[in-house]
Amino acid sequence: MRAWVEVNTENLKFNISQLRKMANNREILGVVKANAYGLGAVEVSKILKDAGVHFFGVANFEEALELRNAKIEEKILVLGASFEEDYIEAQKQKDIHLSISSFETLEFIKNNNLSVPFQLKVDTGMTRLGFNLNEIKQAITFCKNNNLNLKGIFSHLSDAAPITDSSYSFTLEQINKFKDACLDCNLEYIHISNSAGMTNFSEYIVGNLARAGLGMYGFSGDKKDPRLLNVFTIKTKIIHIKKASKDSFVSYGRYYKLKTNETYAILPMGYADGMKKYLSKGGYVLVNNIKCEIIGNICMDMTMIKIPSEFVNSIKIGDEVTVINRDIIDSLNIPELCTWDIMTSLGRRVKRIFV
Numbered sequence: 001m002r003a004w005v006e007v008n009t010e011n012l013k014f015n016i017s018q019l020r021k022m023a024n025n026r027e028i029l030g031v032v033k034a035n036a037y038g039l040g041a042v043e044v045s046k047i048l049k050d051a052g053v054h055f056f057g058v059a060n061f062e063e064a065l066e067l068r069n070a071k072i073e074e075k076i077l078v079l080g081a082s083f084e085e086d087y088i089e090a091q092k093q094k095d096i097h098l099s100i101s102s103f104e105t106l107e108f109i110k111n112n113n114l115s116v117p118f119q120l121k122v123d124t125g126m127t128r129l130g131f132n133l134n135e136i137k138q139a140i141t142f143c144k145n146n147n148l149n150l151k152g153i154f155s156h157l158s159d160a161a162p163i164t165d166s167s168y169s170f171t172l173e174q175i176n177k178f179k180d181a182c183l184d185c186n187l188e189y190i191h192i193s194n195s196a197g198m199t200n201f202s203e204y205i206v207g208n209l210a211r212a213g214l215g216m217y218g219f220s221g222d223k224k225d226p227r228l229l230n231v232f233t234i235k236t237k238i239i240h241i242k243k244a245s246k247d248s249f250v251s252y253g254r255y256y257k258l259k260t261n262e263t264y265a266i267l268p269m270g271y272a273d274g275m276k277k278y279l280s281k282g283g284y285v286l287v288n289n290i291k292c293e294i295i296g297n298i299c300m301d302m303t304m305i306k307i308p309s310e311f312v313n314s315i316k317i318g319d320e321v322t323v324i325n326r327d328i329i330d331s332l333n334i335p336e337l338c339t340w341d342i343m344t345s346l347g348r349r350v351k352r353i354f355v
């Protein structure tokens with residue numbers, strides 16, 4: 001195999017049980033959007049089902065259908081917005097909740113006599129989708145007066161990890177605004193917490209559901225949470241080793257210079273496989289547990305690493321390389337680093353292996 005990601009099923013289940021505790025035993029909604037952050041939506045959903053997750057979150061209606069086509073019959077919430085045609089299609093499905101953020105959509109549902117289940121999204125500070133706070137009561141009333149199939153209300157935290165003084169007070173403010181928005185609403189599902197809400201604001205979150213995404217993979221923001229375990233490890237094998245015969249620039253743009261006689265290796269994995277280009281700014285991989293610096297620009301299909309001089313005799317072609325795991329991400333100090341981005345960039349050529 002050239003490049004693969006190992007997903008540790010047991011650790012994933014363990015993390016679910018830990019997150020459930022952090023969410024004070026609220027029901028967990030497993031967010032499997034974007035192909036479960038790149039790992040495989042159907043496979044991950046089956047593991048989550050085993051771990052007692054019976055509500056899934058996806059970004060759009062097509063992703064919900066992908067789960068249905070794979071015979072996953074649990075409730076699904078489409079977290080993003082939908083087009084009118086999606087409401088018509090969703091009507092033919094069971095238990096796919098759409099999210100509504102505007103009166104226009106509510107009118108559309110009413111005028112077409114649609115009984116599709118939905119939840120209202122309310123904007124408490126993310127400034128993306130959602131009804132504004134001054135509209136939400138009226139939206140709930142509209143649904144109730146017209147007997148629409150309103151199942152819940154939710155909001156999204158925008159700055160719950162990492163915690164700084166200002167993000168701390170901002171998140172508490174968001175939670176308070178949400179409390180006001182759903183006061184006396186009497187709906188089946190009420191939720192605001194994402195993973196960082198569970199890991200960092202456990203005692204403050206409200207509602208009866210908590211939405212877990214990146215936390216399932218052991219993270220609180222881009223840092224590892226010590227209460228959780230590593231779930232995914234991206235691996236490859238050394239495909240070639242060379243020695244610079246003279247001082248030489250490595251890769252496109254010639255910005256890294258190897259000195260005469262320094263040894264480097266080539267990995268058969270590049271940015272098309274998910275090696276983000278910013279990893280060449282201080283990133284490294286592990287070969288037999290030896291730290292090897294990424295040198296030069298990462299290419300589409302290849303990446304160069306420097307072999308430390310004391311290990312030139314022990315590192316060989318075919319040696320397994322740990323390219324990314326939780327500890328490596330946690331240790332990197334690269335401003336552009338984003339764990340969600342690394343996971344969802346995993347390319348098609350990378351095999352997904354569940355162990």
Ligand SMILES: *Cc1c(COP(=O)(O)O)cnc(C)c1O
Nearest residue numbers: 031079156194195211212213214
């Ligand atoms: C993606 C998403 C989540 C999951 O976020 P994590 O930070 O990965 O836990 C939760 N809620 C909404 C609305 C989302 O879009």
